Amino acid sequence: MTTPEPSTRTAARQVRGALARRSGRRAEAWAALWLMAKGYRILGFRLRTRLGEIDLLAQKGRVLAVVEVKSRATLEAALAAVTPEQRDRLRRAGQAAAGARPRLKDLAVRLDLIALAPGRLPRHRPDAWNGA
Template sequence: MDKALRGAKAHKRGHLAEYVALIHLMLKGYRILGFRLKMPQGEIDILAQKGTRLHLVEVKQRRSHEEAFETVSTIQQERLWQAGLALLEKKPRLRKLDLVIDLYTIAPGQWPRHQINAFEKIERF
């Protein structure tokens, strides 16, 4: 299989994983505020609120949950934080919420995993 075809299939699987995460989060009581938000710092897969937290949800599909977690580099984590902070600058009404980055992972043959505050940092404003 050529590289372009593999890339297209991976892109399609990634979008499907985002829809699975979106539906699952809604069923868990999250209020979806945004989906595939393009920011200069990077894309926010899902922006959701539950209680007093604003969740930036990064969605990854890999062969295992551990592999998915490992693919989120510290550089990507920092880009997500910067995207979240930039979003708060643009949307002052969200500043009352605590900002966290969640990781939603999907692996074949396993239940999806939603790790709240996956990188153990909370921004308060």
């Protein structure tokens, strides 16, 4: 058995990466629509901060939701896909985003999860990690 040429491996990796990015953007769009149907106002998509990237930033009342979007087979798998380090980074990024916008600075920052699975409705888990 021979190994593929390096350029073939690189091309295959680029294709997989492009498909994953497209799938991620589609999942984020579905998640945003789901949140809007629940009364949230979407403030941003794929926000880059110096502390990390936020999939969705949404507001409902006095809550600023930093929303992580995961497409997995189950809610449990989606919850497990976000490590404690990622949660810390998301929380810091959300606080930085809130601090950078005067009208958001007094809102409570919360980490939410939207889990998507093929053929199923999105599942929104507010305060997904119970403040952890």
